[in-house]
Amino acid sequence: MSSSSEASPGHWITGSYTGNSLGVRITIATFVGVAWYNVIELIVLIFLTFKRYHGPYFWSLLISSVGILPYSVGYLMKFFALTSATWLPVTLLTVGWWTMVTGQSFVLYSRLHLIVQNPRILSMVKGMIITNIFLLHVPTTVLTFDANFSESQASIDGYDIMEKIQLTGFCVQEVIISSIYMWETNRMLKLNPDRGSRKTIFQLLAVNVACVLMDIALMVIEFMNFYIYQTTLKATLYSIKLKLEIAVLGKLVNIAHQHLWQTSRVAGGRYPSFVDPSQITSDYNHADFNHSDSLPTSQGSNLKGRATGLEAIDYEEP
Numbered sequence: 001m002s003s004s005s006e007a008s009p010g011h012w013i014t015g016s017y018t019g020n021s022l023g024v025r026i027t028i029a030t031f032v033g034v035a036w037y038n039v040i041e042l043i044v045l046i047f048l049t050f051k052r053y054h055g056p057y058f059w060s061l062l063i064s065s066v067g068i069l070p071y072s073v074g075y076l077m078k079f080f081a082l083t084s085a086t087w088l089p090v091t092l093l094t095v096g097w098w099t100m101v102t103g104q105s106f107v108l109y110s111r112l113h114l115i116v117q118n119p120r121i122l123s124m125v126k127g128m129i130i131t132n133i134f135l136l137h138v139p140t141t142v143l144t145f146d147a148n149f150s151e152s153q154a155s156i157d158g159y160d161i162m163e164k165i166q167l168t169g170f171c172v173q174e175v176i177i178s179s180i181y182m183w184e185t186n187r188m189l190k191l192n193p194d195r196g197s198r199k200t201i202f203q204l205l206a207v208n209v210a211c212v213l214m215d216i217a218l219m220v221i222e223f224m225n226f227y228i229y230q231t232t233l234k235a236t237l238y239s240i241k242l243k244l245e246i247a248v249l250g251k252l253v254n255i256a257h258q259h260l261w262q263t264s265r266v267a268g269g270r271y272p273s274f275v276d277p278s279q280i281t282s283d284y285n286h287a288d289f290n291h292s293d294s295l296p297t298s299q300g301s302n303l304k305g306r307a308t309g310l311e312a313i314d315y316e317e318p
Contacts, residue, residue, distance in 0.1 A: 013144060027229065031236045035236045043065060055110075067097075071100050072096070074094070075235075077089035078093065100238050105173055105177065107245055115181065167219060171219050174212075174215050178208045178211050185204045210244070218230055218234055
């Protein structure tokens with residue numbers, strides 16, 4: 001096998017790094033080390049951020065974060081030939097890849113309802129994620145195990161092609177979801193004249209743009225055939241994106257509340273009853289959303305729907 005870091009993906013998946021470049025080894029170890037550090041910090045932040053440990057957002061965030069560990073450990077064992085048991089690193093990196101990549105998409109989906117009230121869009125996004133599990137995860141996994149255990153050239157060539165297809169597919173998927181966030185936050189920006197809120201919305205836009213750029217960077221590295229860098233850097237970038245999720249959540253909840261207030265005030269010419277100071281009878285963090293019945297029917301149902309979504313996160317602001 002070629003010792004070059006530019007070797008075909010199909011070759012790298014069936015063997016280890018046999019070159020003598022200290023720089024390559026240090027780079028791989030650095031990417032993995034940073035990913036591990038971020039994961040440990042992520043797990044701590046998740047359990048400190050959520051007051052109740054349940055719900056799709058909590059579990060998708062936790063599973064995706066934890067999935068980075070077996071993914072990076074699997075590639076570390078494979079590239080450095082730390083074990084002769086081929087099945088172990090291949091299984092670890094495969095399980096980690098499933099939970100890390102699709103877990104990240106479910107993280108984005110599980111908070112999408114905060115800014116999108118169209119059930120058709122939400123349903124289409126969920127359908128896209130589930131469909132890509134079968135179109136991208138399953139064939140790549142089959143080719144990965146087949147290439148490692150049969151070592152046939154056909155399987156290796158098949159994996160080489162499928163690796164680029166799945167990376168492109170998942171990149172497009174995350175770009176689509178991030179684009180929905182950017183579109184909706186841009187719409188909120190136009191509706192919200194408050195200077196402080198506009199700054200927060202700009203920050204949300206910047207985070208989503210950063211996530212898109214990270215996905216594009218992975219694709220560029222992959223198509224340049226720097227497979228050994230792409231696979232290890234992926235763990236680092238996904239850990240960074242998940243850390244951004246923690247930062248984004250509080251801002252997104254606040255913006256959703258503010259957008260809710262702006263929309264209903266413009267539509268009804270008055271405060272919604274559950275944020276009207278004169279109507280507060282309990283903890284403002286747990287408002288009684290049944291008071292929205294005092295609003296017009298369509299307006300009240302919209303407020304109830306979004307409020308329910310906010311409560312489902314079980315997010316506790318620091």
